[in-house]
Amino acid sequence: MANNFGRILSSKRNVGILSLIGAGSLTAGFLLNREHVTAGAQARRVYPASAEYPDLRKHNNCMASHLTPAIYAKLVDKATPNGYSLDQAIQTGVDNPGHPFIKTVGMVAGDEESYEVFADLLDPVIKERHNGYDPQIMTHPTDLDSSKLTSGNFDERYVLSSRVRTGRSIRGLSLPPACTRAERREVERVVVDALAGLKGDLAGTYYSLTHMTDQEQQQLIDDHFLFDKPVSPLLTCSGMARDWPDARGIWHNNTKTFLIWINEEDHTRVISMEKGGNMKRVFDRFCTGLKEVERLIQEKGWEFMWNERLGYILTCPSNLGTGLRAGVHVNLPKLSKDPRFTKILDNLRLQKRGTGGVDTAAVGSTFDISNLDRLGQSEVQLVQTVVDGVNYLIDCEKKLEKGQDIKIPPPFKK
Amino acid sequence: MLNSIMPFGNTHNNFKLNFKVEEEYPDLTKHNNHMAKVLTKDMYAKLRDKQTPSGFTLDDVIQTGVDNPGHPFIMTVGCVAGDEESYEVFKDLLDPIISDRHSGYKPTDKHKTDLNFENLKGGDDLDPNYVLSSRVRTGRSIKGYTLPPHNSRGERRAVERLSVEALDTLDGEFKGKYYPLNKMTDAEQEQLIADHFLFDKPVSPLLLGAGMARDWPDARGIWHNDAKSFLVWVNEEDHLRVISMEKGGNMKEVFRRFCVGLKRIEETFKKHNHGFMWNEHLGYVLTCPSNLGTGLRGGVHVKLPKLSTHAKFEEILGRLRLQKRGTGGVDTASVGGVFDISNADRLGSSEVDQVQMVVDGVKLMVEMEKKLEKGEAIDGMIPAQK
Numbered sequence: 154m155a156n157n158f159g160r161i162l163s164s165k166r167n168v169g170i171l172s173l174i175g176a177g178s179l180t181a182g183f184l185l186n187r188e189h190v191t192a193g194a195q196a197r198r199v200y201p202a203s204a205e206y207p208d209l210r211k212h213n214n215c216m217a218s219h220l221t222p223a224i225y226a227k228l229v230d231k232a233t234p235n236g237y238s239l240d241q242a243i244q245t246g247v248d249n250p251g252h253p254f255i256k257t258v259g260m261v262a263g264d265e266e267s268y269e270v271f272a273d274l275l276d277p278v279i280k281e282r283h284n285g286y287d288p289q290i291m292t293h294p295t296d297l298d299s300s301k302l303t304s305g306n307f308d309e310r311y312v313l314s315s316r317v318r319t320g321r322s323i324r325g326l327s328l329p330p331a332c333t334r335a336e337r338r339e340v341e342r343v344v345v346d347a348l349a350g351l352k353g354d355l356a357g358t359y360y361s362l363t364h365m366t367d368q369e370q371q372q373l374i375d376d377h378f379l380f381d382k383p384v385s386p387l388l389t390c391s392g393m394a395r396d397w398p399d400a401r402g403i404w405h406n407n408t409k410t411f412l413i414w415i416n417e418e419d420h421t422r423v424i425s426m427e428k429g430g431n432m433k434r435v436f437d438r439f440c441t442g443l444k445e446v447e448r449l450i451q452e453k454g455w456e457f458m459w460n461e462r463l464g465y466i467l468t469c470p471s472n473l474g475t476g477l478r479a480g481v482h483v484n485l486p487k488l489s490k491d492p493r494f495t496k497i498l499d500n501l502r503l504q505k506r507g508t509g510g511v512d513t514a515a516v517g518s519t520f521d522i523s524n525l526d527r528l529g530q531s532e533v534q535l536v537q538t539v540v541d542g543v544n545y546l547i548d549c550e551k552k553l554e555k556g557q558d559i560k561i562p563p564p565f566k567k
Numbered sequence: 568m569l570n571s572i573m574p575f576g577n578t579h580n581n582f583k584l585n586f587k588v589e590e591e592y593p594d595l596t597k598h599n600n601h602m603a604k605v606l607t608k609d610m611y612a613k614l615r616d617k618q619t620p621s622g623f624t625l626d627d628v629i630q631t632g633v634d635n636p637g638h639p640f641i642m643t644v645g646c647v648a649g650d651e652e653s654y655e656v657f658k659d660l661l662d663p664i665i666s667d668r669h670s671g672y673k674p675t676d677k678h679k680t681d682l683n684f685e686n687l688k689g690g691d692d693l694d695p696n697y698v699l700s701s702r703v704r705t706g707r708s709i710k711g712y713t714l715p716p717h718n719s720r721g722e723r724r725a726v727e728r729l730s731v732e733a734l735d736t737l738d739g740e741f742k743g744k745y746y747p748l749n750k751m752t753d754a755e756q757e758q759l760i761a762d763h764f765l766f767d768k769p770v771s772p773l774l775l776g777a778g779m780a781r782d783w784p785d786a787r788g789i790w791h792n793d794a795k796s797f798l799v800w801v802n803e804e805d806h807l808r809v810i811s812m813e814k815g816g817n818m819k820e821v822f823r824r825f826c827v828g829l830k831r832i833e834e835t836f837k838k839h840n841h842g843f844m845w846n847e848h849l850g851y852v853l854t855c856p857s858n859l860g861t862g863l864r865g866g867v868h869v870k871l872p873k874l875s876t877h878a879k880f881e882e883i884l885g886r887l888r889l890q891k892r893g894t895g896g897v898d899t900a901s902v903g904g905v906f907d908i909s910n911a912d913r914l915g916s917s918e919v920d921q922v923q924m925v926v927d928g929v930k931l932m933v934e935m936e937k938k939l940e941k942g943e944a945i946d947g948m949i950p951a952q953k
Contacts, residue, residue: 200721207720208749208785235582240719247782333583335590363594389775396633399594 202226205240207247214259215470216246219277233270237263237331242271245391258282258471261391263331265324265458265466279463279470283528286474293464293474296531299433299440305540307430311547312481313519316426317439317536319476320419320467322458323450328468329393329418337400340420347449348404348413355442357406362398378403380417393418393468410435411442419467419476432481432543436536464528474528479539482508485546486518487553493561497549501542502526502565522546538565580616580624588612593633600645601664601856602632610659619656621713623649628657631716631776644668644857647777649717651710651844651852665849665856669914678850678860681917684819684826690926693816697870697933699905702812703825703922705862706805706853708844709836714854715779715804720786723802727786730801733835734790741828743792745801748784764789766803779804779854796821797828805853805862807832816867818929822922850914860914865922867929868894872904873939874932879949883935886952887928888912908932924953 206225209217220243228239246259260278262268268275276288286293307315322328323343326336345359360369373379382397383389405412414422423446425439447457458466464474488494498505506521507514522543524535549559583591592611595603606629614625632645646664648654654661662674693701708714712726731745746755759765768783769775791798800808809832811825833843844852850860874880875891884891892907893900901907908929910921935945 200719200725204721204724205719207782211749236580244781248780333586333591334593335583335586338590390781394634395630396593 202229205229207243209247211250212246212259213251213253214246214249214257215278215281216243216259216274217251218281220274224273228271228273231270233264233266235264235266235327235331237267237327239271239274241331241392242267243274245387248390249387257387258469260470261330261393261468262328262466262470264327265322267328268463268466275470279473279528282471283474284526286529288462291529292461293528294531294534295459295464295475296533297440297443298533299437299536301533302433302436302536302540304544305431305433305436305536307432307481307483307540307543308547309430311485311550312430312483312543314426314428314482315430315432315435316424316481317432317435317477317479318422318424319439319443319478319532320422320465320472321443321446321476322420322466322468324456324458326420328420329416330391330468334396334399337396337416341400341402341415343450343453343455344413344415344421344446345402345404346453347446350449350452351406351442351445354408354438355406355411355445357404357411359402359404361400361402363401365402373403376405376409378405378409378412380414383418388418391468411438413446418469419472430481432479432536432540436479440532472527474526475530475532475535476527477532477535478523478527479536480506480521480523481539481543482519483522483543483546484517484519485550488546488550488559489518489520491549491553491559493559496561497546497559498522498542500562500564501545502538503542503546580618580622580626583626584616588615591615593629595633597636598632598645599637600632600635600643601667602629602645602660603637604667605660605663614657614659617656619650619652621650621652621717623653623656623713623717625657625660627717627778628653628660630778631773634776635773642668643773644855646856647716647779647854648714648852648856650713651708653714654849654852661856665859665914668857669860670912672915674848676915677847678914679917679920680845680850680861681919682826682829683919684823686919687819687822687922687926689930690819690822690922691817693818693867693926693929694933695815697936698816698929699868699870700812700814701816701818701821701867702810703818703821703863703865704808704810705825705829705864705918706851706858707807707809707829707832707862708852708854709806710842710844712806712841714806715802716777716854720782723782723786726806727788727801729836729839729841730799730807731788731790733832733839734799736835737792737828737831740794740824741792741797741831743790743797745788745790747786747788749787759789762791762795764791764795764798766800769804774804777854797824799832804855805858818865818867818922818926822865826918858913860912861916861918861921862913863918863921864909864913865925866892866907866909867925868905869908869929869933870903870905871908871932871936874936874945875901875904875906877935877939877945879945883932883949884908886950887931888924888953889928 202225206222232238241263243260245261251257258278279288280286323340326332326340348359351357360373383394388394401416403414410425410427412424423443425435425442427435465476467473467476502525503522504525508516508519508521524539526535545562552559588608588611592608618624627649628646631647637643666672709726709729713722734745769780774780787802789800796813798810809829811821811828813821836842851862853859853862888911889908890911894902894905894907910925912921935948938945
């Protein structure tokens with residue numbers, strides 16, 4: 154643990170000094186202070202841990218399943234170097250007991266170091282959420298070489314649109330649950346600065362939520378691009394909607410196929426999308442765009458939060474690894490009524506959502522179908538899973554149209 | 568620099584100080600609340616490195632006001648206290664806000680506390696054909712404990728324990744029972760809803776933005792006497808909200824029970840070595856600066872269908888130093904011409920003064936209503952500004 158952390162600090166030192174010259178907004182004193190601060194700084198408490206331990210008896214989320222009184226007592230006096238504490242990390246899970254059928258994660262990270270300092274709780278949570286992935290012994294593969302994708306063109310009589318999204322965090326700045334206004338504004342500056350350097354079919358414009366005109370707002374709503382202040386208590390209870398709409402905004406390219414949200418649930422959410430079934434082109438643009446943005450921020454001395462244990466670091470533990478959700482809106486009138494539909498999806502490692510996104514119902518027989526997994530497989534592997542899976546679903550639909558029988562595929566093997 | 572001892576006290580305030588004032592100062596250009604009107608960048612610079620002994624910081628005080636820009640017509644306060652010391656440590660911010668909110672109350676002014684119900688004149692003869700119910704509420708904070716925006720679970724549970732211990736010693740007309748929110752049976756819950764006693768998790772973003780709904784419903788509950796006329800909320804927006812109420816117009820009796828009950832509770836707390844937060848400048852100290860002083864809202868549900876549509880209704884209320892609300896409480900509309908009428912003031916006048924204004928004002932308005940029913944004018948009855 155200490156070694157990983159040391160590497161993060163020392164890499165930040167080099168990055169930070171370059172960023173001073175480039176961005177010019179962080180004081181030298183700040184960087185020098187960080188070297189003297191150790192992880193897990195002690196905070197004074199008035200009450201013993203047993204008096205502070207939350208009442209989780211009616212709770213059903215991953216945090217509640219793993220936060221024993223012993224782990225709480227061990228971690229409650231610790232804080233990350235920026236001062237983020239366990240109580241802050243778990244507040245969303247304490248305030249949102251969950252649902253008997255849906256198991257939410259129940260905790261967030263306030264900064265990159267949260268995943269180290271609170272590993273005793275986060276590692277088992279990650280293992281449960283990510284299908285047995287053990288951060289203590291496994292490594293996560295990153296692969297953004299989209300040329301490896303095969304058969305990525307769907308039959309457009311069934312697939313209406315294709316989309317790939319992920320998130321990226323800027324190393325050295327706290328995450329949305331914990332960030333100060335200055336840090337959030339810095340994230341906005343760093344990212345908008347980099348995006349201004351995109352060229353060709355990636356060239357675009359930034360629309361700040363604070364300064365948007367009414368026309369711009371209406372256009373963004375019509376394009377289905379505009380994101381609103383979070384209303385889900387899962388998000389608001391973690392503090393990520395503070396100071397709304399300060400330093401929040403949307404960037405998109407001129408052709409409206411590459412879109413970035415700034416300072417919503419993560420520092421950035423990156424989205425590539427098109428109407429139709431050309432997932433190959435969507436994924437190509439996704440990878441090219443991501444790599445270009447990374448190159449541009451590195452020119453200024455910044456980098457993304459990433460390590461080989463957890464892949465890309467994001468606010469919610471459910472989005473670690475690739476942070477990637479690749480999906481289609483697909484019309485499956487016959488298959489969706491077949492009683493084997495759910496089992497087929499499960500075995501293909503796919504999930505269905507309504508076309509409004511998470512927590513919405515399907516309209517007619519059009520579904521949002523996407524990958525279940527995020528961590529433990531690479532971007533290429535996960536998008537290939539979606540491609541192969543959706544092709545299989547379309548094949549089933551065609552068979553059912555002809556009155557032929559379909560087969561449940563064997564459970565997915567990596 | 569002390570480390571914070573309460574978990575949500577913005578433990579990384581020290582870290583924040585590494586950023587320049589310009590970078591951290593909130594964008595208040597679209598805001599309309601008392602905090603936004605007072606908090607200049609210079610004031611932010613001056614106060615940003617301060618903390619109360621329990622670790623409550625300037626950003627903690629103002630977060631609710633930053634997150635809730637306000638309304639063009641309604642002026643919200645836009646800040647809260649996290650402990651008693653907040654009112655001292657951040658007085659440069661809070662004194663002008665208190666002055667704006669409480670009619671020019673100065674930092675040197677003294678507040679009068681008067682809970683002698685015998686000093687109230689009248690109040691037992693409000694016409695029950697018009698006055699449907701009478702109610703007096705206030706809040707109390709337990710000295711030595713942090714307030715709902717700031718307290719940890721351990722601290723909140725300690726407040727609950729102390730409160731229940733104190734309330735359990737009450738006898739006679741005040742003998743009663745405590746119903747913790749997280750252990751209530753379905754039957755108890757339905758009864759409390761039917762009695763209009765049950766309070767719910769706050770939904771107002773004004774309250775949520777201040778962090779006072781954390782860990783709901785842990786250590787929250789309702790206590791009431793057997794007669795259902797005296798009620799205490801534990802750990803909602805304040806440590807305690809104390810309510811005396813009954814159907815009909817006998818405000819005199821409601822106020823008597825209010826004063827006697829409060830005094831009994833205070834005595835019991837003092838026996839346990841915990842008084843209430845009070846000082847001679849701010850009176851009773853509560854979470855929201857709007858509730859300083861008496862923290863008292865004395866009111867009635869009264870039928871005023873004709874008077875409420877009269878052109879001078881708002882002016883009359885203003886002169887009587889009263890405010891109107893719908894019968895669902897703050898932020899609701901009136902139903903069937905029935906209004907909740909209560910005192911507008913909290914700080915700078917005593918409990919007796921404020922309830923007297925309600926009693927006198929409501930009596931006058933009922934007389935006006937009766938005159939309007941007969942088709943007579945009321946211009947001669949309009950009072951001078953109190």
